[in-house]
Amino acid sequence: MNDEAGVRLGAVEQTLMIPLYGRAVETRKRRPLLSDPRAVQIVESLGYDFARMKAFASGATGAVLRTVMFDVWVRRFLAEHPGGTVVEIGTGLNTRFDRLDNGRVTWFDLDLPDVITLRCRFFHDTDRRRMLPASVLDPAWVRTVQTGPGPYLFVAEAVLLYLEPYHVEEVFRLLGANFPGALLAAETGGRAMADSVNRNDVIRTMGARMTWVCEDPAEMERLGVRLLESRTFLDPAPELRARMPLRFRVMSLVMGAVFRRRVRSYRLNLFRFARG
Template sequence: MSDGAGVQLGAVEQTLMIPLYGRAVETRKRRPLLSDPRAVQIVESLDYDFTRMKASASGATGAVLRTVMFDVWVRRFLAEHPDGTVVEIGTGLNTRFDRLDNGRVTWFDLDLPNVIALRRRFFDDTDRRQMLPASVLDQAWVPTVQTGPGPYLFVAEAVLLYFEPHQVEDALHLIGANFPGALLAAETGGRAMADSVNRNDVLRSMGARMTWMCEDPAEVECLGVRLLESRTFLEPPPELRARMPLRLRALSLVMGAVFRRRVRSYRLNLFRFVEDVTEPRPESASR
């Protein structure tokens, strides 16, 4: 896919348009859960056909709910570590730094070179935010991020689900070996979730597929992390639930009743990498 101005995006990279569109739509609502005027500006300026997303309103709403749930963990991290470092893996056209910046955090936006090329049309590097054109699987980004002050929070929103299982293992091992004790916010999804995602008309039209399946986020602990918190869309954090519009609370209840297995198969998780980097990798984590 080309955005009409020379940037080519692959199947998985195209999925960045879904949360972007969702934030723009949410911002225009009378009582938005998230206000993101920058997303509105980007959607209006991109030469991209968002028509197919208009027919999937629940998908856009789900992307917004996911984003604000991840935002809660970022806010908590910045409240406890205002001078820490946040790394957004697969940043796409996310505006999380613009929305949550506390004036002190060091921030790195990491994504593939073609995505960063697109991102640079709308965002600039600053003394505290830097865009890194690289795959999370590429060791090259590590030394730059290590210049940022600890502790570290890595945010992988709508990224790992599209990796092959061995790529998830490689990514977590790379982060854990270089940033022991760091936090990681990431999703897991089981078979019910994968079946739903892979039948989704928008994702199918993009050619994207969910390839990493995990029925229980505790299973990821064999890759050198500890599970600290895990939530479904039916279990938003208290500080988020208190400000959720009635329409979203109702939607969550309906989705939970109608798509119970699917909703419970998809979890948003907060992990911490083990701090003993000399600890041998578990046998079950090897390819």
């Protein structure tokens, strides 16, 4: 993507457009699962061709469900630790802070420098919210985040799947060494999921690939984390299920029946790092 203001986004960076578009489309629905007027405003003002995403409605809707499932964990964390720190790894043009801010949390939005340059057109740093232009693999950001009060929740939504397996391990090791006891919300996807993502036209056109395949999130426990919770689209948390519009329940049932292997191979997980 070449933005009119001169921002260039690479393959993996461009994938941020899928959840952004999903949230904007969802917001315009009569009974939305999530309301995100900022996403609508950003989609309308970005010089990006969203037309091709119309053919990827299921991906955009899936991204919305994923986002609200991650929101459940962020809400729970903030309810228990209102003054803690949340770090959005690979934030893209995510609006989670705008949607969930409790007035006390310290928040960092971390992404590659080109994405943060783009993000700066729509978001601004405040005394509790800061953007960090860095790769998650570059330990230089750690010190800055450590200035925020604990406990810490890291959210890596639709990020790790696109990293090389040894880079995913590096991320786990970096977080575990520097933030003992922290929580990490991140997905895992098995081979069935990877094959489906890598066959998808929208993602292929962007040039992105799902490179990290993990059949069982419990495998990550060898890196010093405990798997606290693991969900698929078929079993969202009870507090979310209670308010899910009918079309999402139907979508989950249909996808569960038709794409059983793929849906079961994609998991949203909450990990806790050992306390040191």
